[in-house]
Amino acid sequence: MTVEQVMGPWSVCTVVTRSPTVSMPVTAVCVANVTPAFHQEWKQAEANEKLSRTVEAFRQFQQGQLPAGPGPGAEALMAAFRTVEEELDGHQPGPAKVVTDRQVELLLKNKAATLHLSAANYCWFEDPAKALCLKLAGAKSAAAPLTGLCDSARCPQATHHLIHPPVWQNATANSTVLLASPRIPAGEKTRLRSEHERSQRVLEEIDNACGKAE
Numbered sequence: 249m250t251v252e253q254v255m256g257p258w259s260v261c262t263v264v265t266r267s268p269t270v271s272m273p274v275t276a277v278c279v280a281n282v283t284p285a286f287h288q289e290w291k292q293a294e295a296n297e298k299l300s301r302t303v304e305a306f307r308q309f310q311q312g313q314l315p316a317g318p319g320p321g322a323e324a325l326m327a328a329f330r331t332v333e334e335e336l337d338g339h340q341p342g343p344a345k346v347v348t349d350r351q352v353e354l355l356l357k358n359k360a361a362t363l364h365l366s367a368a369n370y371c372w373f374e375d376p377a378k379a380l381c382l383k384l385a386g387a388k389s390a391a392a393p394l395t396g397l398c399d400s401a402r403c404p405q406a407t408h409h410l411i412h413p414p415v416w417q418n419a420t421a422n423s424t425v426l427l428a429s430p431r432i433p434a435g436e437k438t439r440l441r442s443e444h445e446r447s448q449r450v451l452e453e454i455d456n457a458c459g460k461a462e
Contacts, residue, residue: 295360295361297365298360298361298363298365299353299356299357299360301360301363301365301370302356302359302360302363303349303352303353303356303360305325305329305370305407305409306329306332306352306356308409308410309326309329310329310333312458313409313410313457313458314326314457314458315370315407315408315409315457316407316408316409316450316453316454316456316457316458317400317404317406317407317408317453318400318401318402318403318404318406318453319402319403319404319405319406320404321372321403321404321405321406321407322407322457324372324374325359325372325407328359332352332355332356335355336351336352336355359372362374364392364393364395366395366398366400367412367415368398368400368408368412368415368416369398369400369406369407369408369412370406370407370408370409371393371398371400371403371405371406372405372406372407373392373393373405374405375405376388376389376390377389378404378405379393379403379405380397380398380399380402380403380404380405381393381394381395381396381397381398381399381403382394384397384399385397400450401446401447401449401450408450408453408454408457409454410454410458412450412454413451413454416447416450416451416454417447417451419443419444419447420444420447420448420451423440423441423443423444423447424444426440427440427441427444
């Protein structure tokens with residue numbers, strides 16, 4: 249796999265070309281040349297969205313709707329949420345406890361800064377050495393995950409939440425149709441069957457996690 253930047257008159261594109269051994273498409277991310285003020289506004293909007301999603305995940309955790317994940321990512325996230333709960337309890341002594349959204353946001357701000365949003369999962373990019381996408385790319389470090397190589401069903405820093413099932417349900421439905429088609433070669437069906445099972449497993453993990461409170 250290769251990663252390169254292409255400079256254009258109006259944008260900068262980061263192009264990720266897949267390795268023949270990785271079943272992923274070519275990915276191109278282009279960012280238009282913008283003013284510093286607009287860039288700062290965009291970064292602030294991104295930070296706000298990350299914080300909003302993190303607070304939402306925390307609220308779900310409080311209601312017993314836990315994050316799911318293939319490795320330690322879900323446990324690490326829940327550990328962070330438990331720490332936040334302890335901080336809130338410690339700052340609100342007495343029987344009448346009123347916890348404001350602002351308090352929660354301040355305690356979750358650092359965790360939210362590590363979040364990278366995807367349609368299929370959340371990536372808590374805290375340790376590049378643990379990122380599966382970087383390992384697949386043969387990269388030792390990066391400032392952000394390589395979304396085009398993301399395999400959240402295997403990455404130890406990925407989590408799945410209530411917002412993500414539709415993507416996996418769609419993947420399951422598509423693979424079901426393709427597996428039933430006589431036009432698909434046997435070799436391709438083997439690959440599709442593996443992806444189908446992966447999607448089903450993720451959906452089961454989300455369903456199970458949402459019904460378990462610790």
